[in-house]
Amino acid sequence: MEVQTQAAKTIGGYIQLQLPKGNVFHPGLVALNTGRNAFEYILRVRKYNLVYLPYYTCEVLLEPLHKLNIAYKFYHIDENLDPVIDFDLEAHSCLLYTNYYGLKTETVKRLTKTISNLIVDNAQAFFCKPIANADTFYSCRKFFGVPDGAYLNIGTPINENLNQDQSVNRFSHLIKSIDINIEEAYNDYIENNKVLCYNDIKNMSALTTAMLSGIDYEACAAIRRENFAFLAEQLDDKNRLHLNLAPGDVPMVYPFLSNDAAIKQTLIKQKIFVATYWPNVYEWASPDSFEYALTQKLIALPIDHRYGLDDMRIMVNALKPLI
Template sequence: KSIGGYFELELNNEGEYHKKLLRLNTARNALEYLLKAQNFRKIYIPYFTCDVILEPLKKLNIPFEFYNIDCKFEPIFNFDLVKESECFLYTNYFGIKDLYIHDLKTKIDNLIIDSAQSFFSKPLENIHTIYSPRKFFGVSDGAYLATNRLLDENLQNDISFDRMNHLLLRADLNAEEGYAEFCKNDSVLINNPIRSMSQLTQKILCSIDYTGVKEIRRKNFDFLDSKLKNKNLLNLKVSEDSIPMVYPFWSHKKDLKKVLLNNRIYCATYWPNVLEWCNDNDLEKVLTMEVVYLPIDQRYCEEDMKFIIQCINNSLNDV
């Protein structure tokens, strides 16, 4: 420990939310770690997911098989097909599928929950669970893994200081100025070896007011739902304890995302690769093209939600 000299970033030490879980450098590497530790021979994955999930499967040469989902984001699948040496990955989509997961865990063994979009959902007993904090907070990397078996390996700590440009640019300038660096950071994370979470990422995650974040996210989600649910083609049933990542809004107005973009409301696309993986008549392709994922996170207040609603209403009325 150094004493004296120049100052470092001054961060609080409130403690981590998932303090008892394994800390790793990326969510895709958490999946790789899990597959190696459990020695799974095959994995079933949804069509409706990010293509980075294929990275660890290709590294380990593990066979995989896709499955479809329905309009409730639930699998269309015969769970009896999963053998003892195989596993089934399900995504807690947008942090709104906690109730379903409690039911799903009774139907299948070797279940893996991808909670990249559901940071605040606690892992269920004996259920492998992967978290990606950068989907919820201002960090450049990092992952948490809940599992009952560890690899007999000494992992090096990752280093994150040179991945912070997009976060610093957004803080000092704006989101637009930092977007190119954000994309660059995404590309830098490809094909990294499994490492432990960096000290910088862990320190940032120790400094977050998780209680406040949860309250703001849920309040914003509920406000949007109260104003938009009658126009939303999705029937969102969210448990009282769930803390969503975004508010999924489905209308058949395909240019809605562009309208929001023109008003500097940035909504991610989940996921462009689905357009290549699926056929035109697959629901996943329709969801990718038509569902807009509205930001509800801790940076925003009710006035911001009202502005989003105003932009949506103006667009939907402009027929």
């Protein structure tokens, strides 16, 4: 009788990195290595030859377009961050819309009813559930301390076997942020961003999957909503941008649009680090455009699970004298 053998499981040895085990937030979606590669996945499946992109978006979205030699055109958004669609979508073209700051889900729902060739960029809206038949991609590291990772909602799988990514060499900025501090780790973070450029589409790494399986998503979402609500109460009357937190929305940041481009640097000097979305817009859009003003004057106040209401008060007290 022939005995069937299986690959031996390793037993013993040193104790591995211990991570809590649970469930991921998007179990039914395709788990990939990066958001831009999830975008590329869609383009490969749908075979679009022209993509309409908002002027106000991240330049990394051009990477798959260049790789696949797909043409693109820009469109404007209005002061509600809704798309200005003053053009006709050509055959085999599509429109990409960004769910800005996780606060534009109602616009996404409306667009899915009127535009068949729509791609939803939920990189800033991790907690937004995908809409059936709407190609949608997510980026994990915008919301959580992971080195990479993305999710994709698409009905048609890509016709090829994907390798699994490995994240072990993209981990130093996360470890340093705990063991030293986040400022000392910043250069590693920048280098990690560079490493993520022009990678092949791969399945999400085992490390990133394990990390995402141990997150208390309900708690993270509740903290974001509570922090956002506090900042809205304190700052909405001075905010040039009027965005409502709809039921079910879990925002990425509290976006405060000021009149003074210098405020961001003043806050940074006080160790309140606010990101700029996105410097490439200075090259794409004209100086008198709304998109240019957003990039220059929007203050993205952090509201994530690392912070509580005491931290929100610190930011409000620093910001109010400047506005």
